[in-house]
Amino acid sequence: MRQGQEATPDELRREMRELREDLTLLRLAQDRLTNVAMLNAELSGRGIIGYEGPARFDLPHAIVCEHCRSPVDGLGYELRLSRGRAYLCKECFDEATR
Numbered sequence: 708m709r710q711g712q713e714a715t716p717d718e719l720r721r722e723m724r725e726l727r728e729d730l731t732l733l734r735l736a737q738d739r740l741t742n743v744a745m746l747n748a749e750l751s752g753r754g755i756i757g758y759e760g761p762a763r764f765d766l767p768h769a770i771v772c773e774h775c776r777s778p779v780d781g782l783g784y785e786l787r788l789s790r791g792r793a794y795l796c797k798e799c800f801d802e803a804t805r
């Protein structure tokens with residue numbers, strides 16, 4: 708918006724849309740932060756920094772859930788740790804972040 712000028716309805720609508728988009732991104736970021744905090748509480752000592760998923764991970768080797776030790780062959784989450792990576796099955800992730 709230019710200074711000292713009235714905003715046109717179009718400009719206002721665009722600004723409102725951008726604000727709503729920003730808000731959506733902020734909410735998602737906040738959810739992720741909350742989830743990371745809850746994961747760290749549940750799986751203490753691993754230094755979880757972030758995560759990817761839910762996704763299906765096609766790795767050359769089998770992966771097991773960091774929490775329940777069952778194979779992650781369906782949807783799961785990849786945890787980014789301060790050292791390396793680990794995986795969680797969807798059930799354990801959902802349980803930890805409820």
Ligand SMILES: [Zn+2]
Pocket residue numbers: 772773774775776777795796797798799800
């Ligand atoms: Zn599990």
